[in-house]
Amino acid sequence: MKLRISHETTYRYGRPIRNLVQSLRLTPSIFEGQKIHEWQIDVTDGIRGPGFRDGAGDWIEGWTVRGPVDQVTISIEGRIDTRDLAGVLRGHREMIHPMAYLRDTTATRPDDALRDLAASVQGSTDDSLDLAHRLSSTVTDKIAFKPGVTGHATTAAEALALGEGVCQDHTHALLTLARIRNLPARYVSGYLHSTIDGQAHDAAHAWAEIHVQGLGWVGFDAANKCCPDERYVRLGSGLDASDAAPIRGVAMGSGAEELAVAVRVEELAQ
Amino acid sequence: MSYYNEMFEGDQVRDPYARLREWVETMPDDFRQMKQAEAEALFRRIGITFAVYGEGGDPDRLIPFDMMPRVFEQAEWRKLERGIKQRARALNAFLRDVYGRGEIVRAGRIPARLVYQNDAYEKSVVGIVPPRGVYSHIIGIDLVRTAKDEFYVLEDNCRTPSGVSYMLENREIMMRMFPQLFRTNRIEPVDQYPDLLRRTLESVAPAKCNDRPTCVILTPGHYNSAYYEHSFLANLMGVELVEGQDLFVDGDFVYMRTTTGPRRVDVIYRRIDDPYLDPLCFRPDSMLGIPGLMNVYRAGGVSICSAPGAGVADDKAIYTFVPEMVRFYLGEEPILNNVQTWTLWKDNDYKYVMENLGDLVVKEVHGSGGYGMLVGPKSTKEEIETFRAKIQANPSNYIAQPTLALSTCPTFVDEGIAPRHVDLRPYCLCGDRIELVPGGLTRVALRDGSLVVNSSQGGGVKDTWVLSE
Numbered sequence: 001m002k003l004r005i006s007h008e009t010t011y012r013y014g015r016p017i018r019n020l021v022q023s024l025r026l027t028p029s030i031f032e033g034q035k036i037h038e039w040q041i042d043v044t045d046g047i048r049g050p051g052f053r054d055g056a057g058d059w060i061e062g063w064t065v066r067g068p069v070d071q072v073t074i075s076i077e078g079r080i081d082t083r084d085l086a087g088v089l090r091g092h093r094e095m096i097h098p099m100a101y102l103r104d105t106t107a108t109r110p111d112d113a114l115r116d117l118a119a120s121v122q123g124s125t126d127d128s129l130d131l132a133h134r135l136s137s138t139v140t141d142k143i144a145f146k147p148g149v150t151g152h153a154t155t156a157a158e159a160l161a162l163g164e165g166v167c168q169d170h171t172h173a174l175l176t177l178a179r180i181r182n183l184p185a186r187y188v189s190g191y192l193h194s195t196i197d198g199q200a201h202d203a204a205h206a207w208a209e210i211h212v213q214g215l216g217w218v219g220f221d222a223a224n225k226c227c228p229d230e231r232y233v234r235l236g237s238g239l240d241a242s243d244a245a246p247i248r249g250v251a252m253g254s255g256a257e258e259l260a261v262a263v264r265v266e267e268l269a270q
Numbered sequence: 271m272s273y274y275n276e277m278f279e280g281d282q283v284r285d286p287y288a289r290l291r292e293w294v295e296t297m298p299d300d301f302r303q304m305k306q307a308e309a310e311a312l313f314r315r316i317g318i319t320f321a322v323y324g325e326g327g328d329p330d331r332l333i334p335f336d337m338m339p340r341v342f343e344q345a346e347w348r349k350l351e352r353g354i355k356q357r358a359r360a361l362n363a364f365l366r367d368v369y370g371r372g373e374i375v376r377a378g379r380i381p382a383r384l385v386y387q388n389d390a391y392e393k394s395v396v397g398i399v400p401p402r403g404v405y406s407h408i409i410g411i412d413l414v415r416t417a418k419d420e421f422y423v424l425e426d427n428c429r430t431p432s433g434v435s436y437m438l439e440n441r442e443i444m445m446r447m448f449p450q451l452f453r454t455n456r457i458e459p460v461d462q463y464p465d466l467l468r469r470t471l472e473s474v475a476p477a478k479c480n481d482r483p484t485c486v487i488l489t490p491g492h493y494n495s496a497y498y499e500h501s502f503l504a505n506l507m508g509v510e511l512v513e514g515q516d517l518f519v520d521g522d523f524v525y526m527r528t529t530t531g532p533r534r535v536d537v538i539y540r541r542i543d544d545p546y547l548d549p550l551c552f553r554p555d556s557m558l559g560i561p562g563l564m565n566v567y568r569a570g571g572v573s574i575c576s577a578p579g580a581g582v583a584d585d586k587a588i589y590t591f592v593p594e595m596v597r598f599y600l601g602e603e604p605i606l607n608n609v610q611t612w613t614l615w616k617d618n619d620y621k622y623v624m625e626n627l628g629d630l631v632v633k634e635v636h637g638s639g640g641y642g643m644l645v646g647p648k649s650t651k652e653e654i655e656t657f658r659a660k661i662q663a664n665p666s667n668y669i670a671q672p673t674l675a676l677s678t679c680p681t682f683v684d685e686g687i688a689p690r691h692v693d694l695r696p697y698c699l700c701g702d703r704i705e706l707v708p709g710g711l712t713r714v715a716l717r718d719g720s721l722v723v724n725s726s727q728g729g730g731v732k733d734t735w736v737l738s739e
Binding site: 019021022023047048049050051052054055056060061062064066095096097099100101102103242248249250 | 369370371372375382383385386387389391393394395396397398518519520521522549550551554561562564565566568569570571
């Protein structure tokens with residue numbers, strides 16, 4: 001698929017900020033499923049700082065904005081070709097050992113309910129692909145898609161107790177289950193062109209990757225009950241949503257902060 | 271159990287202690303009491319009242335200073351020095367490896383789980399090679415002696431070992447109080463340590479630095495129990511002591527706010543822990559760190575000493591593999607011994623330890639400061655059984671070691687002079703060269719018969735001498 005992506009994130013500050021430092025993980029991954037044609041990151045009044053590829057294969061850029069400013073916009077414009085690899089992250093260069101993705105974070109720490117749920121899933125690590133699929137469907141069954149009931153700080157345990165949530169919650173829950181069953185798992189942030197029923201998807205998206213013997217990292221989107229295909233654009237990964245966040249920033253200021261996000265993922269004519 | 275007494279060989283006083291013995295024997299009681307009071311007053315005046323890292327307790331408590339020095343002969347020290355430097359090289363090679371290709375794991379010499387699932391393993395620095403490939407620039411190695419030629423390493427400290435200010439202050443105070451001792455004994459100096467530390471830090475400045483490197487010490491602030499040491503070292507090294515808020519990232523570099531405007535910083539000797547270094551990379555709620563620091567670091571714009579993630583080399587579980595690291599990376603046999611260690615998550619080890627609790631020392635894997643440990647031979651039956659229950663509840667939280675016969679050194683006590691158990695922490699500096707000042711921090715268990723030297727458990731400190739040829 002040929003996709004055009006525009007993604008604009010605007011922070012408005014109640015009082016002008018003195019300074020802003022950001023770390024952006026907003027450049028698509030390089031692997032056989034993605035080929036970048038054009039990709040531009042811009043930050044209003046921003047100074048581009050260090051850029052480097054980290055051990056997970058993600059391209060990271062540091063930006064600083066010298067104040068005073070009362071608004072900062074991060075805009076992404078890009079064109080990319082995608083291919084369906086049935087979720088397999090083939091040809092992705094990275095150095096981090098998969099076992100480093102077995103540890104918990106606050107968002108993915110298991111409680112008894114998650115432990116019981118993980119134990120109830122059939123399958124064994126001898127056939128980790130099969131087990132990963134089963135874990136993913138379990139999450140789809142136990143957490144219904146419903147926006148607005150969870151927040152950015154909701155944990156996997158809380159989402160399971162609620163039985164409702166959005167892609168971040170599905171992903172956290174799947175990471176927890178996979179790690180309990182000793183499968184390395186990580187949080188992936190990116191974009192999605194449309195959901196399986198053809199409906200446009202207007203937000204940034206997130207899914208899980210589970211490390212499978214023989215295949216390497218394989219994506220699982222429990223929220224949409226599928227594996228990532230050509231509709232998905234992968235940006236980067238981490239142990240949880242906060243670790244994999246496309247944008248992390250700290251502003252020096254005392255006022256309130258308002259956030260507006262607009263994402264468009266369009267298919268270009270052949 | 272018999273203990274090696276560092277002063278005597280049978281009835282004979284060993285050479286390095288010969289002059290000290292005369293000094294002690296001719297010292298009148300009232301003179302000794304006067305000097306002891308003087309030493310205490312000096313320590314109070316200097317303000318050195320902090321606790322050794324992680325020991326807890328009252329931060330304003332004065333750690334008792336014993337005026338009787340601990341002495342090494344040149345030959346003894348040379349061997350120790352070789353062993354310490356060898357260990358420091360192996361630890362840095364290990365860090366370079368596990369943040370790179372992980373050859374030692376691939377070769378099956380260390381279990382992958384212990385490295386990659388370790389809390390101190392920092393995946394955000396995988397593939398980042400710091401200047402000169404050095405990750406741990408100041409390594410504190412805790413040693414005990416059990417016989418004339420037998421030393422054991424108790425643990426390695428690769429993050430930010432503290433206590434070096436005691437090494438310097440103990441010497442300073444001894445020289446001030448007993449100048450004649452330094453005329454009659456040929457004692458190697460230690461006061462070059464701050465210069466060597468600065469030189470070490472400068473030698474690992476990033477390639478992007480093309481002037482004399484600007485180094486700073488980053489402290490969590492004056493509430494930290496080692497704040498005294500941070501300011502003491504900054505002062506002796508002639509570098510700025512800063513807190514997170516004094517530094518900021520702009521573009522590709524880190525800057526320090528000064529009265530004459532921003533000044534670029536090349537090397538940060540940090541005394542704050544990894545999770546607090548940068549809210550954009552680690553704990554988002556950290557107020558102690560510098561937002562954006564890790565991106566500048568990873569792009570080669572600044573050096574951080576010790577490197578984030580260096581802690582994976584000094585974990586108690588990794589410790590058991592350090593001799594293996596020496597063989598694997600250096601192709602040498604380890605000069606210093608490790609203490610035999612049983613890990614209670616292994617069935618066989620568990621069984622052995624439970625059957626021999628009364629003879630062993632049991633420690634928490636992540637514990638420090640002499641808390642939460644069992645010294646079997648020094649415990650009552652009841653204490654042993656209480657501890658047994660704790661182990662049964664969570665075996666993987668414990669390791670066990672044989673009770674070591676720690677050597678003793680003569681120490682001033684109420685009744686005169688008596689042997690007390692000691693350990694030693696030398697500070698090894700790693701930059702373009704590996705350096706070790708001849709000396710270190712000797713801790714002494716002041717209670718009769720006690721084997722625990724931690725200051726929180728009644729330990730004190732001594733000046734440590736290395737005699738010239």
